[in-house]
Amino acid sequence: MCHVRPQKARAGTSVSIGLKSRPLLTPAPYTSVMHKKETKKWWKILFVIVLILFVIDIFSTPFEENLGINDAIWLIIGGLSLIPLYGYAYQVAIGSKGIAISIFIVNLPPIMLGAYLAIAMYLNNQTAVQLVASMLGLIVVGIILFPIYKYAFHSNHLWSENA
Numbered sequence: 001m002c003h004v005r006p007q008k009a010r011a012g013t014s015v016s017i018g019l020k021s022r023p024l025l026t027p028a029p030y031t032s033v034m035h036k037k038e039t040k041k042w043w044k045i046l047f048v049i050v051l052i053l054f055v056i057d058i059f060s061t062p063f064e065e066n067l068g069i070n071d072a073i074w075l076i077i078g079g080l081s082l083i084p085l086y087g088y089a090y091q092v093a094i095g096s097k098g099i100a101i102s103i104f105i106v107n108l109p110p111i112m113l114g115a116y117l118a119i120a121m122y123l124n125n126q127t128a129v130q131l132v133a134s135m136l137g138l139i140v141v142g143i144i145l146f147p148i149y150k151y152a153f154h155s156n157h158l159w160s161e162n163a
Helices: 041-063 069-090 097-124 128-153 156-161
Strands: 014-017 020-023
Touching (some): 041 128
16 A cells, blocks of 8 residues: 655645646636626626616606606615626726615615515415416526625625725
8 A cells, every 4th residue: 555645735836646747736717706807798788687677667667657656766776776786797896885785785675575575476376387487586586686795795806996
């Protein structure tokens, strides 16, 4: 039996096993910090889709029959949501980290209400169609909340660059 004493690896060193030589430490192909040049295209697409839906909502709201204060509140929350979506998609700091956290907190109750309603609708009507609709609703809620959360709490590189 061959005993090999473990050694501390240094970056760039190689281990020779038989005829093959492999590096001990290789850089990870994915890092958890997304920088400006590594922005994923689908976050930009999501921002454009949400922006288009917001513009449609702005222009269609005055033509609703029962226009109330709730409509104005939803438009304000929707407009505020565009700030972190844009900031995360294009990796730019808009305002301060405190503002981003405040926008996340403002968005949390309506999004949680949407998740609750999706689950409640399924529990009231337990069919396959309602299950699919509720699951899609939960996925949409998660997809919209994720970049807002990441922008507020996990984009420290943006806030440190603009401090």
